[in-house]
């Protein structure tokens with residue numbers, strides 16, 4: 396698993412170390428992500444690794460309740476200012492920590508490949524256990540290897556695809572990223 400100090404360091408060099416707010420690639424990917432949600436509305440959603448809250452802002456109008464977390468506190472200050480909605484809760488928390496209760500949307504965007512195989516397995520178990528019968532889990536991940544990643548996005552997606560508890564309902568693959576949505580099998 397990527398050392399948590401890596402993310403702390405990234406946010407000391409910049410408020411937006413991955414240029415999420417300025418790179419047109421990210422903006423388009425966020426738009427494709429929300430366009431891929433099979434349902435118009437969700438009751439209770441969880442978005443770990445939310446960073447500065449840009450995808451959170453697009454998810455918020457689709458959710459009655461949205462819990463967004465990041466392992467680093469600093470980007471959550473920006474996220475709270477970006478999404479000042481009372482039904483959206485931001486908290487500092489690290490996967491595999493998981494909210495109690497049923498969820499009907501989990502969004503794992505550009506975070507799975509930072510996790511060790513053991514933590515990815517715990518996250519998958521949390522998804523299968525907590526997802527309601529009409530729920531969806533969305534995975535969006537950079538496909539190429541890089542030094543800080545524990546695996547490729549494609550490898551992390553394959554683990555979810557192999558779960559007997561999940562069934563794929565959306566698959567969108569580009570040269571640089573893979574987006575998949577799963578429901579309950």
Ligand SMILES: C[S@@+](CC[C@H](N)C(=O)[O-])C[C@H]1O[C@@H](n2cnc3c(N)ncnc32)[C@H](O)[C@@H]1O
Pocket residue numbers: 402413415443444445446447450464465466467470488489490491504505506509510
């Ligand atoms: C590449 S950014 C992606 C941000 C956002 N999800 C997106 O798609 O634009 C990865 C984020 O995940 C956070 N992160 C890394 N490991 C985490 C963990 N174990 N639990 C929660 N957040 C984590 C990092 O601090 C960082 O803000």
